[in-house]
Amino acid sequence: KAGVTQTPRYLIKTRGQQVTLSCSPISGHRSVSWYQQTPGQGLQFLFEYFSETQRNKGNFPGRFSGRQFSNSRSEMNVSTLELGDSALYLCASSKTSGGFGTDTQYFGPGTRLTVL
Amino acid sequence: AQKITQTQPGMFVQEKEAVTLDCTYDTSDQSYGLFWYKQPSSGEMIFLIYQGSYDEQNATEGRYSLNFQKARKSANLVISASQLGDSAMYFCAMRESENQAGTALIFGKGTTLSVSS
Numbered sequence: 433k434a435g436v437t438q439t440p441r442y443l444i445k446t447r448g449q450q451v452t453l454s455c456s457p458i459s460g461h462r463s464v465s466w467y468q469q470t471p472g473q474g475l476q477f478l479f480e481y482f483s484e485t486q487r488n489k490g491n492f493p494g495r496f497s498g499r500q501f502s503n504s505r506s507e508m509n510v511s512t513l514e515l516g517d518s519a520l521y522l523c524a525s526s527k528t529s530g531g532f533g534t535d536t537q538y539f540g541p542g543t544r545l546t547v548l
Numbered sequence: 549a550q551k552i553t554q555t556q557p558g559m560f561v562q563e564k565e566a567v568t569l570d571c572t573y574d575t576s577d578q579s580y581g582l583f584w585y586k587q588p589s590s591g592e593m594i595f596l597i598y599q600g601s602y603d604e605q606n607a608t609e610g611r612y613s614l615n616f617q618k619a620r621k622s623a624n625l626v627i628s629a630s631q632l633g634d635s636a637m638y639f640c641a642m643r644e645s646e647n648q649a650g651t652a653l654i655f656g657k658g659t660t661l662s663v664s665s
Contacts, residue, residue: 544591
C-alpha cells in the first residue's frame with residue numbers, strides 16, 4: 433500500500449510570493465492534517481480536513497489556508513511569504529477524524545520550504 | 549493546557565543496549581491517546597507505537613514498548629537491543645478527547661538518539 437506522498441519535496445521562494453503544497457493521503461484515508469516544523473517552534477498543527485471540510489485549525493495567520501478535494505487529496509497555500517515561513521511542512525493522513533487507535537496519523541516525507 | 553515534555557535533548561547508546569526515552573504529559577482530559585514517532589534525518593515521521601489512556605496494559609510493537617504510568621502522567625518509550633538504524637529524533641505526541649472533532653497532535657520537542665557501534 434502506498435504511503436502518504438507530498439509534492440514538491442523542496443521549494444525555494446522569495447518574500448511576498450505565494451506557494452501551494454500538495455498531499456496525497458494513503459488510499460482509503462479521508463482525513464488529512466498539516467503540520468509545520470521549525471527548529472525554534474518544533475512541530476505545530478496547522479489544520480485538518482475531513483470529507484472536504486476543515487475540522488480543526490491551529491493558531492496560524494490567515495495567510496495559511498488549505499483545501500481538500502473529493503478524492504481526499506489536499507493542498508495548503510501560503511500567501512505573502514515571510515522569512516519565518518521557512519520550514520518543513522508535513523502532511524499526515526488517517527482513516528477518520530477523531531477517536532484513537534485506528535486513527536493513527538501516518539506522515540509523508542514533507543516539503544522543505546525555504547523563503548529568501 | 550495540554551502539553552508534552554521531553555526532557556532529554558540527546559541520548560547516546562551503544563548497539564544492542566536498551567534505551568528509555570522520557571515523556572511526560574499534562575492534560576485535564578480523561579480520554580486521550582499517546583503516540584511515539586521517529587524522524588530520521590530524511591524528515592519523514594514514522595509511527596512507532598500508540599497507547600490509549602484506558603488501556604490497562606503497556607503497548608508493545610516489536611523492539612518498542614511504552615512504559616505507561618497514568619498516575620505520574622508519563623509515557624516513556626523503551627527501545628530494546630538498539631540498532632544503528634535507530635539513530636534519529638524521537639517525538640512523543642498526544643491527542644485529547646475521543647469525541648472532539650479533529651485529530652490534532654500535540655508534540656514534544658523531541659529527543660535525538662545516537663547509536664554507536
